[in-house]
Amino acid sequence: MYNVIIGLEVHVQLQTRTKIFCACSTAFNPDQPNVQTCPVCLGLPGSLPVLNGTAMHLAIKTALALNCQIARFTKWDRKQYFYPDLPKGYQISQFDLPFSHDGWVDVEHEGQLRKIGIIRAHLEEDAGKNLHDESGRRRDSQVDLNRAGTPLVEIVSQPDLRSAAEARLFLEQMRQMLVYLGVSDCNMQEGSLRCDANVNLHVKKKETCGHVATPIVEIKNLNSFRYTEQAIEFEVQRQWDEFQKTGRTIHDAPKSTRGFDPDRGVTYLLREKEAAADYRYFPDPDLVPVIVDDAWLARIQSEMVELPTVKRQRFQTEFGLSDYDAGVIIDQGAEIADYFETVAKACGDGKQAANWVTQDVLRELKERQQTITEFALRADVLAALLDKISAKQLTLKSAREVFLDVLNVEERTEPVTIIEIEQVIAAKGLAIVQDTGAIDAAIAAVIEKNPKAVADFQAGKQAAVGALIGQVMKACKGADPAAVKDALIRKLSR
C-alpha cells in the first residue's frame, strides 16, 4: 500500500566543560536561572564570540563515527530570527559549509543491516530556555539563558528510515555511540539529545508503477525514543487516513509542523508554513573560518575508540558470546566492556567472564552504587579467580563465596589482590582437594558405612548415589563433586 519515509534531525549537546563561544559552564542547572552567563552568551552590546576548540574537536569525532567527510575549511554563519530565548537575535550556526557531510550509519533491524545516510552534521550554539506559565493564570513567561551558547551538533539523516521501530533503533544506536565516544551524555530528560522527525508516505499507485507522496510533516520536541516511535506510528496512520480522505499530495501542501502529545498519543498541528522561513544566513564577521589540518585530524582519529556495534560483533566472534550477552555488556558502556574484555582475555574463557560480569559484577556495582573504576576487584584479579575455576582448583560456588568475602572487607583502602584471594581460600579450606588418594579413602569409608545405599544403587536406583556423594564431600571438603561422583560410580559399578 505505502512505504514510510522518515528522516531524523538529531541535536546533540557536546560534553565540553564550557560553552561554544565563551567560558561559561555548560552544567545542567535549571534551579538557578541566568547564573551561567557572561556578556558574550547574553549578547550584551560590544561582546564578541571566541570558538571553544574542544567543541570542534568533539564535533569532528562525532562526524568520524558517522563515517562523514570532514570539511578541511569550514565557517560560521548567522541564522537570524527573533525569539526571546535567542539573545543576539541570531544563532551562530553553519549554513553552506558545515564541518562534515555525506556519511552513513549501519542500523540493524529485524536481522538486517541497513545503511542509513547522513546528509550532514554541523556545529551551532544552543538557545536559552523559555519558561511559560502552565497554570493558565496568564502570568509572564520567563527566559533562562544558562543554556544559551552550549555547543550543539545537528545531525541530519537522509530520509532512509523506513519504520518507526527502525527510527528508534537508529536513535538508540546513535546514543550508545556518542556516549561511548565521550562526546555527549545524550540525556533526553536534560535535553542533551533532542530529535525532530520528518515523515511522509509514498503511496503505491494502483494501476501504474511508481508512487505518490503525501505532504511531509515535521514532528518536533520529541522527548524520548519511545515517544519518537509512538509519534511516528501515529503520524503514519494519520497521514494514511488523511490521504485516503483528501488525496492531498506533497505538491498540494507545504511542509507542516506538528507536536506530539504523549498523554493522548497523538500528533497535533503547531504551524502550517506558508513559505520556508527566511533566516537571512550570512557568514559571521566576528569569527574566522576553521581550517582542519592533517595533524589535527590525525590526533582526533587516534582518539577514536572501537564503536559499540563493532565491539558487539567482535565479542560474539572472539569470545563466543551470544548476541544477547554481548548486548548486555555493551549497553553498560565502554568502561565495563573494557573490563569484561580484560577478564575474558586473561582467563581465556569468554562465556564464564560474561556470566560473572553480567551477573555478579553488575549486581555488586548496583548494590554498592559504584562505577567499575571504583570497584575493588580489578579485571586481572577477577580473571585470576576465574582461572581457578577453570583449573578445577575452586568450585563455582566456592568462587562466589570468595568473591563476596573479599568485597565485603570493611574499610578497604587498596583494591583486592590475588594474595588476598588465596588467603581466603586457604582460611576457609575451599581449595578443591586434588589428592585422589584421600578421595578414594573417603569413598571406601563411605561405601562401607552405607551398604543399603550401595545396594539400592547397584539395583538400579541411580539417585541413591546422591547421599553417598554428600558424605564424601563432608569428609573431603573442597573435593570436586563431579569427580567424586565419577569415582563413586566407577567403584560401585565394578
Added chain:
Amino acid sequence: MTTLPLTTSELHRGLTDGTLTSRAVTGAFLDRICAGDGRIRAFLQVAAETALEQADVIDAKRRAGARVGPLAGLPVAIKDVICERGVPCTCASKMLENFKPPYDAHVIERLRAADAVLIGRTNMDEFAMGSSSENSAYQITRNPWDETRSPGGSSSGSAAAVAAEMAPLSLGSDTGGSIRQPASFCGVVGLKPTYGRVSRYGLVAFASSLDQIGPFARDVTGAALLLQVIAGHDPRDSTSVDRPVPDYLAALEQPLAGLKIGIAAEHFAEGLDPEVERTVRAAIEVYRQLGATIKLIQLPHTKYAVATYYIIAPSEASSNLSRYDGIHYGHRTAQPGNLFELYARSRGEGFGAEVKRRIMIGTFALSAGYADKYYVKALKVRRLIRQDFDAAFADVDVIAGPVAPTPAFKIGELANDPLAMYLSDVYTLSANLAGIPGMSVPCGFSAGGLPIGMQLLAPPFAEERLLRAAKMYEGATDWKTKRSGAI
C-alpha cells in the same frame, strides 16, 4: 582660566617630570568643558568626580616614585560607543539610554593600565550611523571653528572635544570614515588603524568587518601615543590580529627617505570642492619639497565604494542590532501587547530614523532572493577594491588625497538628504572596505576659516609609516599651532 600648553607632548612632559599634576591638568580641562560645552555639546556625560579621583591616584603614584603608565595622567574622552564598567553607554540612542555595561572594553582596560584619566563620554551619531551628529537622539554637536556647522561624524564629540581643547586626547570609532571625516572638519589629527590592529571587544558593533577604534589628538605625536596604548592582540576578539606592535614613537621624528606618494585620479574627480582640492594639492607639494616623489596611481573601483559600503555596512548592522529587542536590556515599550508588538514597539520607539533606514536596507540586502544580488555581489566588489590598493602599494608607500569633498557643512544642510550624506564618505569608505589604515592630518583652511584635512593611506599594519609620513608634513608646516579659540 588656566592657559594650557599647546601640545600633548608638552602636557605629557610636564606630567612626567612632575612640573604638572594630573589633578591640575584634569581640572583645567574640566573647567574648559564647563565654560564651553554648553555651546559645543561635545559631551553626553562629564565624569568630573571620577576623573579627579583617577587623577589623584596617579599623582600619588608618581609622588611615591612608582612607575606611571605611558599616558601619565592625561585626560582622554571616550566616544559613547565603547563600554566602561558601570557607566551608561548610550551610543547616542534612546534604545540604550539606561544601559550600564558590566564590563570594560579592551581599550578601556588598556587606558586604565596606561594611567589615563577618563574625563567623559562624547556625543555621536546614533549607533555610529551618520556623518554629522544630527542622528544623535540627544544633542547636536557644534564645530568649534564655526558653531553653525557640523563637526562631522559619527565621532562628532570626540573630534570637537579635542578641537575645542576640552580634552587633549580622545577615542573614536571609524566604520566608513567616522574618525577621519570629523578630524578633517575639526582640524585635528584622527587615525583609523588597520582592521584587526585594535580589539573590538567592548566596542558596540555597527558593522563588524569595518569597525575600528582609533585616536584623536591635536598633533601626530599625541595620536601615536594613544595608538601605542590601545593597539595589540586581544584573544577575546577573534578578528584581532596576533602581530607585534611596533614602537610608534621611537622613529616618529625620523623622516622617510625616498618616500613615494601616490595620488589617485579618482580622488580628484567630479564632486570635489575646488578649495579642498587646492589645499590638498598644496599639501602634497610640501612632500615634494621634502624630497618625496609623487606618482599618479589608479584605484579604478573607487566609483563602486559607496554602493559596496552601503550594502555591506547596513547588512551587518541589521544583524548586529537585532539584539536590541526589548527583552533582555535596553528600552522596552510600556505597552507590550503580544510578543510581536513588544518587538515592534520597543524597536520603533528606541531607534531613530537613520538607524531604522539602515536596518531596513540591510535586512533587504540579506533577504532570500536578494542576498546573492546585493550582499554577495558587494563582497566580491569589496575584494576588487582591496586589490586596487594592493596593486597601488606595490608602487607607492602611502596614498595622499582629500578626506571629504567639502569642508564642514552647515547643521541642517544635509540632514534631509541621506543620500547626499552618504556620498560625502566617498574618499574614506574604501579604507574600511580594504581594511587598511588611514589618517586625517590638518593641512589648511578654507577662505571661510574652516579646517581642511589631508588623508593619508598605507598598507595593512603600516601605521608606523603612516605616522612618520604625517609627522614629516606636520613638521614642515604650522597647522598644529592653529587653535579653534572656541573656549
